[in-house]
Amino acid sequence: MQTNPMLQQLNFLREIDRLKSVIRQSPLLDQSRKENSAEHSWHLAMYALLLHDHAHSPVNLMRVIKMLLIHDIVEVDVGDTPIHSGASQQDQALQEQQAAKRLFGLLPAAQAAELHDLWCEFEAASTDDAKFAKALDRVQPLLINVATNGGTWAENNVSLEMVLQRYGPTIERGSPALWAYCEQAARAHFAAKA
C-alpha cells in the first residue's frame, strides 16, 4: 500500500476518472446523450455556487460544494441507482457504504476521514449544508426533465403526484424558494401534457 501522501492522492484522482463513465438516466439538455455522474457533479457544484443565497438556512458554500463534488464518487464501484428504479434502498445503502470506505480509504488518513464524514453527512442530510446539497441534487434532474419534454418522467410513466412526492420534500427542506419555482414548473409541464 502506498504511503506517500501525494502518490495516494494522485492514485485516488486516477481511480475516480471512472465516474466519467457512470451513465445517469437524465439526458443532456440537447438530448444528444445521457448525462454522466462526473459532469453532473460539476453542474451541481455550479448550482451551489450560484444559488446558495436561496437556501432555507445560511449554508457554508465550501462544505456544500465539497459534498456535491464527492457525493457520487461511490458510483465508481456501485453505479448509479435511478430515483424511479424501485431498487432496495437498504441494499443500495450498504453497497455505497462499502464503496465509500474503500475509495476514501485510498487517501491519506486525515483527508480520508474528512471526505468520508462529508459523504455520510450528505447521505444522512443531517445538517443545513447537506439538506441544501441534497435539494440541488433533486432540482437539477427535475429541471432537465421539464426542459426535455418529460425526460426520465416520460420514460418511466411518472405522474405529477409522483414528482411532488419524490422531489418535493427534499427540495423544499433545503430551499423553499427553489421548490416554489420547481413545483410551478412541474405543474405547468404536466398541465401542458394533459
Add this chain to the structure above:
Amino acid sequence: MQTNPMLQQLNFLREIDRLKSVIRQSPLLDQSRKENSAEHSWHLAMYALLLHDHAHSPVNLMRVIKMLLIHDIVEVDVGDTPIHSGASQQDQALQEQQAAKRLFGLLPAAQAAELHDLWCEFEAASTDDAKFAKALDRVQPLLINVATNGGTWAENNVSLEMVLQRYGPTIERGSPALWAYCEQAARAHFAAKA
C-alpha cells in the same frame, strides 16, 4: 431580458449545460472516448480539493475551486483550443473575452462581476490562487498522457523537450512538488518509448 435573480441564475445554469458537449483532446484513462470540458472541470476541482497543500504558496481553496469550476465556461461559445494546436493566442484570447462577457453577463450584476473577475484572474495567472489553479490545469492532462501511453503527445508528435517547455513553467510556478513528480513521470514515459 430577465431581471429576477433566480431566473437569471437558472437560465445561466441551462446555458452552461453545453459545456458537457465541448470535447477536449485528452482521452479518459480507459481510452473509451475523449474527455469533455464539464467533467474535466469536475476532475480539476477534485485535484484542487486533494492537492492544495502542495501549492507553492498557501492558497484559498474556495477561490481556487471556483476558478476551476468556471475556467472553461467560455468554451460554450468558442470551443476548446488544444495546447498543441498552434492557434493564434491573440485571436483566441479576444474570442474568449467576448464569451466571458456574454455568458457571465447573464447573471445578476454582483455575481456576474465576481465570476468575471475570477475568470480574468485565472487567465492572467495574476495571483497565487490562479497560479495554482493554472498548474492543476496542466498537471491533469500531463498525467492522462503518461497513463495512456502518450495520449495527445503521441497524436501530435510531441517530444520530451516540448513537454518540459509547454507544461513545466506553468506547473512549477504553482506547485514545485507536483512538477517534480510530473517531470519524473514525463521523463520515464519518454525514456520507455526511446
